[in-house]
């Protein structure tokens with residue numbers, strides 16, 4: 001299928017809601033731009049590519065996504081750079097990951113060109129929503145769900161792909177407290193942990209709530225079989241700095257989501273010539289390194305916050321604290337470098353930015 005921007009029908013909202021936005025008090029994921037991109041998979045092919053005013057969609061109660069969970073999503077951001085140009089960060093990675101999720105969940109794959117041109121078309125009509133102040137961005141949420149109206153359990157024969165967009169502000173919630181989870185699991189071998197499947201997030205809510213009641217903002221997930229190996233932190237990939245080496249668990253367990261930020265941080269660290277390893281991190285290694293001070297930094301990486309610095313980790317009833325190394329830390333240096341690439345300040349040597 002050769003798909004181009006001219007295949008997208010544009011139905012614009014008569015007037016913009018932009019002037020009603022309170023930019024100083026934006027809450028993540030609560031405000032949406034004027035438009036959304038939609039496409040449908042019907043009779044074995046993608047069709048009806050369109051930009052519509054953001055708004056309600058009509059569904060039947062028997063919609064199979066609601067009952068059997070064929071529902072996947074992506075998350076990425078657009079930035080208005082120092083030169084006033086709008087850029088999207090590495091969208092082709094998200095297009096590929098959406099299709100990897102679709103394969104695992106037995107859903108129709110989407111041509112990458114539809115994903116990318118859909119993003120471009122949406123950003124064109126809503127480009128004024130990409131705020132240029134430092135720290136602001138436009139969060140983009142592509143998602144795909146089953147639309148067959150049928151209560152039998154089987155792969156749906158129709159799907160809807162949509163992209164909605166939500167402006168996010170320059171918030172910094174500070175360093176966070178996390179706890180290593182050794183009872184519940186986010187993902188299991190042979191399961192759906194590598195897919196960005198909606199049900200994975202539903203399954204994580206209850207254990208996360210228990211952790212929050214104990215005063216921990218997020219959980220560090222461990223492997224489901226033994227609960228001895230570190231996997232991820234909340235909805236972020238996890239990094240540690242041990243004796244100066246940057247380390248993160250490898251993806252070969254097939255239980256960890258392959259983060260775009262993870263990949264970018266690894267690339268920037270290696271380019272600086274810093275020792276960088278994708279290596280299994282056991283809970284014991286983490287605990288002893290925190291106790292003897294050989295682990296100096298622990299942080300999560302993800303699109304929403306880029307890097308979330310961790311100040312305290314609860315392991316088996318003991319809280320281990322980490323000193324605040326501030327802007328000297330490896331995590332902070334990498335986060336600053338990544339941010340300036342996204343803003344068009346630093347040269348984009350890896351070709352990560354997709355200019356609008």
Ligand SMILES: Cc1ncc(COP(=O)(O)O)c(C=O)c1O
Pocket residue numbers: 075232234235236237257258259260261262301302303304
């Ligand atoms: C489970 C999980 N791990 C890691 C990540 C980080 O991925 P990315 O850097 O692509 O946002 C996310 C967020 O998408 C996630 O949901």
